[in-house]
Amino acid sequence: MQSIVITGVAGLLGSRLADWFIQYKPEYKIIGIDNLMGGYESNIHPNVEFHKIDIASGDLSHIFDGNDVSYVYHLAAYAAEGLSPFIRKFNYNNNLIATANIINNCIKAEVKRLVFTSSMATYGVGSPPFDENDLPNPIDPYGIAKYACEMDIRVAGEQHGLDWCIIRPHNVYGIKQNIWDRYRNVLGIWMYQKLNNEPFSIFGTGEQVRAFSYVDDILEPLWKAASIEKTSKEIINLGGTKEYSIFEACETLSEVVGGHEIKYHEPRHEVQMAFATFEKSQRLLDYEDTISLKDGLSRMWDWAQEQPHRRRFTWEQYELDKGIYSFWKK
Secondary structure, eight states, X not given: OEEEEEETTTSHHHHHHHHHHHHHOTTSEEEEEEXXXXXXXXXXXXXXXXXXXXXXXXXXXXXXXXXXXXXXXEOOOOOOTTTGGGSHHHHHIIIIIHHHHHHHHHHHHTOSEEEEEOOGGGTBSSOSSBOTTSOOBOOSHHHHHHHHXXXXXXXXXXXXXXXXXXXXXXXXXXXXXXXXXXXXXXXXXXXXXXXXXXXXXXXXXXXXXXXXXEGGGXXXXXXXXXXXXXXTTEEEEESOSSEEEHHHHHHHHHHHHTOOOEEEEOOOSOOSEEOBOOHHHHHHHOOXXXXXXXXXXXXXXXXXXXXXXXXXXXXXXXXXXXXXXGGGOO
């Protein structure tokens, strides 16, 4: 039986993709890997063969040697762009070193294709909508790490014959998202704040512009990223076709949850305008933006209200305290 390996299987995208495969591609064995730092084992479908491993340091040979691995989805990452300047060593280990381990194992196992989820953070400062042909210009260590991973994957393709497809998703949200991390997933942060009677936090003016993507809309396109010939060695933006200011997104969620107070904080070092072209994803992956932001937030909010109380994740110690924002100080 052929297998599909998913890293980050306990997180939002990994767990929902595994759910989709089990429902629509039962001919494949689904193998999931996660260190459970940012995801939850309860997210993982019971039919997934789960391995708790830190891919930056763990031995993966028994997974790749003992199974007929056709496709690998490398989705694992700690995607906290704003925090990444204060946890540089962790950021590069979590992204670059982990990806190197995946690449090595994919080459040795001669997998059919590696699908890597990069990030809009690779574009950095530019002239949106960002196009796949734009020269990346990341402004934070997270974006730098993701771009370096992309480059290493491309070199592995040239030198070792590794087939790949690089996906640049943006602001994916939905059920099974980690809403208990104070540093990432803005829509989830706001839901946590609502559940705990805290005001919604906005950094700066709220005029920053983003596009949002409901997770279910990108699952079948991710399958096509691995399985069809025309996506071989392509870089593809994947996500929402409509952009919103952070304030507009906040107001939309406020409508869903029945109103809420907003508290403004000092601005962060971040890209102000970050949204991308989507025509390539429509042409190659048949992507459709079918779930509106309000409908997607309604689904996620219904789910969030049913979740157990979990302790909020906070870094006990930053690698660098100099310049840390007041709202993240101990």
